[in-house]
Amino acid sequence: xxxxxxxxxxxxxxxxxxxxxxxxxxxxxxxxxxxxxxxxxxxxxxxxxxxxxxxxxxxxxxxxxxxxxxxxxxxxxxxxxxxxxxxxxxxxxxxxxxxxxxxxxxxxxxx
Amino acid sequence: xxxxxxxxxxxxxxxxxxxxxxxxxxxxxxxxxxxxxxxxxxxxxxxxxxxxxxxxxxxxxxxxxxxxxxxxxxxxxxxxxxxxxxxxxxxxxxxxxxxxxxxxxxxxxxxx
Numbered sequence: 524x525x526x527x528x529x530x531x532x533x534x535x536x537x538x539x540x541x542x543x544x545x546x547x548x549x550x551x552x553x554x555x556x557x558x559x560x561x562x563x564x565x566x567x568x569x570x571x572x573x574x575x576x577x578x579x580x581x582x583x584x585x586x587x588x589x590x591x592x593x594x595x596x597x598x599x600x601x602x603x604x605x606x607x608x609x610x611x612x613x614x615x616x617x618x619x620x621x622x623x624x625x626x627x628x629x630x631x632x633x634x
Numbered sequence: 635x636x637x638x639x640x641x642x643x644x645x646x647x648x649x650x651x652x653x654x655x656x657x658x659x660x661x662x663x664x665x666x667x668x669x670x671x672x673x674x675x676x677x678x679x680x681x682x683x684x685x686x687x688x689x690x691x692x693x694x695x696x697x698x699x700x701x702x703x704x705x706x707x708x709x710x711x712x713x714x715x716x717x718x719x720x721x722x723x724x725x726x727x728x729x730x731x732x733x734x735x736x737x738x739x740x741x742x743x744x745x746x
Contacts (some may be wrong), residue, residue, distance in 0.1 A: 527676070554732055566724065566737040573741035609676070619731045621667075621692060 525549055525614045529625040536632050542564075542597040544628045546610030549591070553613045556622065557584050557595050560607040569595075580597045635636075635660050640738035642726050646716040647745045655710040655741050657725030663730045666708040667735065668700065670721040677724065683708055684731070715745045 526549045536542050546555070557569040570577050572593075577584050581600075586593040597604055598606040610625040639658045643650030664685045665699065669677040697719060699711040705729040708727075712719060725738040 558736070564722065564740050564742075566726075566735045566740075568736070571734050611677075613732065621679045621682065621737070622677075624678075626674060626676045 525623055527610055527612055527623050527625040529610050529628050531624070531628060533629045533632070536600050536630070538601060538632055538634045540600050540632075542600050542604075542632075544595045544608050544610075544630070545589055546593045546595070546625060548610075548612050548614075550614060551588075551591075551616070553584055553616055553620075555593050555613075556611040557593075558609040558611065560609060560627065562606065566609070573633065597630075598603075602632045602634050605631050637661065638725055638736050638738035640741050642725075642741060643688045644742050645741065645744070647712075647743065649715060649717065651715050651746065652711070652713050653715070653743075655712075655723055655725075657708045657710065657738060658706050659708075659727040659728070659736070660706065661726075661727060661736065662705060662737075663727035664705070665730050665731055665733075666702065667726045668698070668708070668710045669724045670694065671724060672721050680710065680723075683697075685731060691699075700701075711735055712743075717745050719743065 528547050530545045532620045554573045556571050560566045581598045583596040607627040607629050611622040637680045667682045668680040671677050678694045681700040683689045689700050696731045723741045727737040
């Protein structure tokens with residue numbers, strides 16, 4: 524079965540800490556997405572990647588295709604980073620298969 | 635641009651009632667999606683559309699119907715509401731199937 528697993532489920536950090544959220548998946552993919560769901564419920568796309576590494580501000584996303592694993596890093600974390608971070612993958616070689624979502628990692632950053 | 639808009643934001647239904655969740659996007663995206671999000675679970679795809687007049691089932695389509703008469707609008711219809719349909723519903727759109735998806739603010743539906 525095509526599955527997406529995220530860890531940890533919940534994470535509490537002190538402001539300024541370096542944070543890592545992990546995503547692993549069961550079979551080959553064509554793309555992996557990281558999304559952020561705000562406390563109010565809105566969802567925004569952070570990254571879409573199929574290889575290597577992407578950086579945007581304090582956020583870094585990496586993917587290791589051979590190990591079927593991706594990480595989302597937040598440097599110098601801030602209370603405004605508190606949100607649920609969701610990993611989603613597109614299984615198979617085609618870009619037409621639907622996204623399969625992980626259950627999310629709830630991050631709380633304390634000042 | 636407003637992006638993806640959804641109405642209503644909240645709704646309470648009685649068992650057996652029907653309703654339509656509205657979704658509109660102004661980005662001229664071909665692809666539109668309906669997801670539901672249950673507590674502690676990942677988003678599940680209900681239906682999607684690759685363009686006006688074309689729709690297809692996702693992972694959890696039972697109890698729902700959709701239509702896509704225009705590029706902008708993708709309404710989701712619940713015909714006979716059941717407590718199992720209590721959830722938060724998100725509409726999303728993308729320019730291409732493999733592109734970034736843009737999400738609406740969600741509709742929180744409770745069926746009692």
